[in-house]
Every structure is written in C-alpha cells, then in structure tokens.
Amino acid sequence: MKVQTIQYEKVDEILHVYQHDSGLKAFVIPKKGYSKKYATFATHYGSINNEFVIPGETQATKVPDGIAHFLEHKLFEQKDGSVMDKFSALGSSPNAYTSFNQTVYLFSCTDRFDENFRLLLDFVQNPYITEESVEKEKGIIGQEIRMYEDDPGWRSFFNLLDAFYKNNPVKIDIAGTIESIGNINRDVLYRCYNTFYHPSNMVILVVGDVDPQKVFEEVEKNIKNSQSKPDIKRIFPEEPRNINKGYAEQKLAVSTPLFQAGFKDNRLDSRGADSLKHEVAVRILLDMIMGRSSALYNQLYNEGLINSTFETDFTLEENYAFSMFGGESSEPVKVKEKISGIINQLHRDGLDRATYERVKRALNGRFLRQLNSIERISHTFMSVYFKQVNVFDYIDVYDKISFEYVNDMFKSHFDVENMALSVVKPV
C-alpha cells in the first residue's frame, strides 16, 4: 500500500496520503483528542459541468441544468429505503452538498467509525435510481428551488454572477430551474453518474482521531473500480472579458436593502499553489481596502451606510474568479460609489506596506484558527483539492507572499471597469 506522510510542524498537523490503483487519493488528517470523526467522499463534478465529452466518445453531451444536485439527492435512496436511516441507527449524522464544481457526501460520528465509513463508501458507489423516484424527487427539489427563490442573500449573490458573466455556467442556479429539472430522467442521471463518479475523478478525506492505516485498508477493500480512466473533457462556452452589466436589482420581502458588489477577475492562468497565492493576495487586498480596520469601513459605518453585516469574499476556480463584498445598507449605490472612489485614489497614491504586513499577519492567524474545527478543515480541504493543492499549502503561501505580488494583483483585480453591483430591495 503506497502511503505517504507529510508533517506540517509549524501548525502541529500531519497529512497521510494513500493512492489507490484507480487513481483515487485518500487522505487522513489525525486530530488527537477530538471526539468527532468526519469523513468526506467527493467527486469533481458540479453545477458548471453541463457539457462534456464522455471518455471513449467523440460527440459532446449536454445535460439539463441542476442535474449534479439532482443526482446528489438520488444517491441517498437505496433499494431497501433511505440510507439516512442506516446512519441514524449508527448514531451518526450524514449530509451532502453540491457546489459549482464538486459534489460532496459526508458523515460525522463519535463512535463506530468503521461501520459508518463502510456505509459511506458503499452508498456513493452504488446508485439505485428508478423512473418513479426521479419523478417524486422533481416535486421535492421544486420546493427547494422555490425556497431559494425567496432567499434574499442567495438571490443577491446569483444576480451578481449574472451581472459578471454573459455565458459562464457559474451563473446558473445550482439546483437548476423547475423547467430544467423537468427534463431529467433516469437515463441521463446514470450517464452523468458513470462519467463523473469514477474513483479517478474522486477523493476521500477523513479528519479525526482515527488510525490512518485502517482507513486506507478500508478504502483499498471497498473501492470497486481499480482501473484508471482517461480524463473527461469538460466544455465551457467562450466568455468575454468585460462584465455583462453593471447593475442588477430585484425586489423581495426584506426589511432593509441588501447588496453584493464585486470585481470580475480575468486572470485565470493560476494553477496549483499559485491559485492559493492569487486568492490570499486578493483577500489581503480586500481587508486592506475595506476590512474592519480600514478607514473606508469605519467611514461607511459611522455614516450609517453599512453595519456589522458587511463582509468580503473571493472565489477562484479554473475558469472563473471574482471578489464579492456587501451586506445590509439603506443606500447600496452610494456605498459602491464610495468604494470605487477609494480604489481609484489608491491606484493613484499606492498601497501602504505597513498595512499590508499587518493585514497579512492577521489573515494568517485567522487561517490557523480554522484548523481548530474538523468541519472547517474538511470543507476548506475539499474546496481546494481539485486545484491540485491541499489545505496546508496555505502555510507556505502566507510565508512567501510579497508586497510586490500583492501590488501587482491590486492593479489587475481592482479595475473599476470590471465592477458590478447587485441589490435586493424591499417590495
């Protein structure tokens, strides 16, 4: 069994890695003294993969929007009932989520890890989908879609994506629409499953006080497919560099307006550890410009234009990247104008090195804090894994990043031509 062990002494963590013949990698991050054990089994397949070439075929296959999420729901149903019941009987809590580029299945337990783990490996690898259950699910997911339609935070986010992107599938709702899921059937679900749920396209992570050797032995025994598979060709439409529109607005039942603004990032050539560096640089910049210690944040707060709900974020994937900032505000357009004003001023005056050092140190500290939580470690690990890096690679990034690099990133990312605003207003 090929097992590698990497020590991260700086943060008192260890990473054990096992590579299965199929190409699947399994990881164990031991957390001594913790009660919970958390296992995740994920596939590199999400809502943006609506067009692809199945290995062995020449023609592209296009599938309805929302199918990755639909498939996630269906996997929990087995011939002898719901797999949720089996987890409950073992005292553990199962869950799953579908994001833009991955689908993740997981459970959390404090005892009987081995049994729970086998159950996870088993149900994800053995789909049981009938035409009848597909039809029933359309009703349930339809309700879920309705629920998200009413969620102001969710709507302001997706409207921002629509403002950024003309064609990129990231702007499509992860669950799809009532119409698009109407076109889902058993056959297309199995085609997606067989394409993307191959071990070579998947990953396993266990975080907790477990024996790595035993975990890897279970993986070796329970992963069905041992042959590796050629890469799946994923197809994405051409996306223009400029934003789709500068402003989006929607009316919903909220007590005060909510907004999200951000910058579309066209620098999409970062790979591996560089993508983490790109991300950390933008996060540092967001905090420098509009974090809680910034003059801008405090000015806006004191003028009553923002409150403590104001947060910033940054997303970077293979073919899309954007920053996002917002919260509650009685005057979102004014806030956006003040922010672009400050940014233009900074382009003229330059950034302050001392501020950079201080913010970097703070962000590094906050990254370390994430390592307290088994759930956060797992979530962050999964969110970067398919970029060929692991959560501990951030340590080196914080160590080696430079003011020059961050300055360069400021020029390329914070371009007001690429800024958009999405507002949700009261009815």
Place this chain on the structure above:
Amino acid sequence: MQEALLEEKVVKIASVNGINVYHIKTGKFKTNTINIFFHDTLSRETAALNALIPAVLRRGCRSLPTFQQIALYLEELYGASFDCGVAKKGERQIVQFYIEFISDRYTSENNNLFEKAFELLFEIVTNPVLENGVFKTEYLEQEKENLKKLIASRVNDKMQYAVEKCFEEMCKDEPFGVYEYGTIQDVERIENGMLYSRYREFVETLPVDVYFTGIIEDDKLGRVIEKLSGISRKNIKNVEKSRIDIGAKDVKHVTEKMDVNQGKLTLGFRTNTSPDNDDYYKLLIYNGILGGGGFMHSKLFQNVREKESLAYYVFSRLEKYKGLMAVSSGIEIKNKDRAIEIILKQMDEIKKGNISDYELEATLKTSETGIKSLKDSQLQMVDFYLSQSIAGIEDNFDEMIQKAKRVTRQDVVEIAGRIKLDTIYFLTSRNKG
C-alpha cells in the same frame, strides 16, 4: 508537539468579590479564548439598557478610543477576534465579552498574546470612552439606532420568531416574557446619564463568571486574577433561579398577522421539570424521541412531514432553565388544525408507551454523540460549563452521558405525563381569515 490529550475539565481557580474565575485546560486547539459573563435578572426595566451596554463599550476604550483602533490592534495580535453579545438563559440575561487569539507557539516571537488579549478585554469592559462624565454621545446615538434596527429585524427569521413569540406570550406576566434586547420604545427612552449609571451598577454589582481556555501558566493566571480583584465591587446582586412550577391554566390561543406565504405554528408547553433534577435526562430523551436534534426518525418528522407532507420543517425544542418545550412547524395556513391534531397525537403515543426499540436506541445514541461533540469546540465547552453552573448541576460530560444512557422507555412515559400544553401561537397571513 501539542498537548492534545489533556483531560479538559473545568477548574475554579479563584472567587473574588462575586467574580468566579475558571480555567479549562485544553491543548488541542490552535487558539485560546477568554470569556467574561455578566449575569442579571431578566426584566422589562433593564433589558434594553443591559443590551446597549456592550454595543457602546465595543466602540472604544480609553487606550483605543475608536472601533478602528481596536480593529487595528486586533490585527496586530495576529488576527485576534473580539465580540460581545446578549443572551437569555431562563429568566436570566447574560452579557458576554469574548476574545479569541492564537497560541504563542504559532507566533514568530514569544508574544504573550494571552496577557495582551486579557488587557484589551479588561480595558473595553472597565474603561469606556467618556465625554463629560458619561458615554461619548456619538457612540450612544449610533448604537441606539443599530439596536433598534436589530430589534426590528427579528421578523426576518420567521421560524425563530415564531418560537420566541410563543414563549413570550406564554410568559407574558413572568420575567421570561421579556425579549433579551428589550423593545424599540425602551431603547428610544434611553438617555446617556441613565445608561452610564446603569453601567456603573452593572460592573459593580452583577455576578461575573470568567472562563479561560487553553494552557496558561500559573503566574499569568495569577496576574489576571489580581487585575480582576482590582475592580471596584459593591453588594453583589443575587440572581434567582427561574420559576418553573407555574400552575395549570386554560390553553391560550394567540394569532399574529404578517405578510407571510406560509404559516408558522408553535405549541408551547410547561414541562414541570427542573434542570438540576435527574428527571431532566428523561426529558432530554423524551424531546429527542418527539422531535429534537434534527433527528429524522423522530415522531414529528416521520408523521407531520413524511407521512402527511404537511411541513418541510418540524421540531421540538427545550428551554431548560424555565422548564418549557416548544413544538414548531412551517405549514400551509389551511392545515393548522390538522397539524395540531397530529402533533398532539404523537405526544399521546409517547404517553401510551408506543416507542419502538429503534426510536429509543437511536435517540440515546445521537444524544451521546451530541454531548461528546461539545468537547470539539472551546465556545461550546464554555457554554456547557456556564449552563451547568446556572442550572446548579455538577455533572461533567461523562456523568451526563451515563445518566442519559440509563433512561428507559418507562422513564420517558412517566415524564410525558408531566408535560402540559399552555399556549398555541400561530403566525399567519394578513390576507387570509
């Protein structure tokens, strides 16, 4: 290497002038925390005042007089996090001040972050920015506005609101009926002088609990205890336990109308069970079987949602210190009576002993998992010990698990007999009858 395998129990290291100081020695986290809790009796007269105090204090202190300066300093402390909050535990209002910071071993120089973080928290609590002997007007006015907006936004989370409102209606004539942030009118009436003298009373007379988590050397602990002893204190207030034994009355029906598509129903019950009694464990398991802890095999989930498709969410929840239970669900408005019927039927089934082995065992197991999981978070551990001390219980994690696991079907049936329906609250649409 980290000391991951410490026993992690709480030790009271000092008690001075009504300030209790505790140390939870734990080596498995990358950060340490300091928590300061002020306890007061929940009352209409003081709720809003107590809620406004932390909001104004966090705006600045003598050495760092603006929020921005505090934020800058926190960044220098390797991204330490500071926050404050208000909570209600039974008829007790708790005001919390908290700071979390990374352990010195992860800093480049031996930084003594513990003492710096403690100094900051201590300053914020005891040394506010004053103007003419009272709070800085600008801070007071802005935070009054923010607090009013926070109270107004209660209705944005209708699920939470429907539970809180039910309890408030149930306990209209009891201290528990007060919302922990007060009312908008109460906030409006607050004047600077009034808030400042309330603040002096707050620091001088309210009982205080301080919890430190992490591995901290004795000499450092000694120094902070000395600082705490230096706080000027007068007669310490006695905060009473919540009254649980409220006599039986006719069931109250309350309806509230808003712009909603879906109805929110909450049934409020008196459990007549005190948390410092071993019977409380029976109630815990009862609640799990009925509809607690997101447990999918619960009677409510299976019957209200799965069988009848009446709801997307339905749950039961205990309010431990006041001895209450809420059963809450989001339903079609027209299904209100049917939902009430099914909910009461499930409770009846439990009374009759219709609890399967699976229901009982799965509940015992998930309860055990839930208790064990608390140890994986510093904040949850602190909250656990604080709650135990308020309820007057000495049980530690292991004892809790043992007592919960010993609950039998008969115990659950017995406790079911004590639970009495008090109020039915329904949040419904303005448009429909």
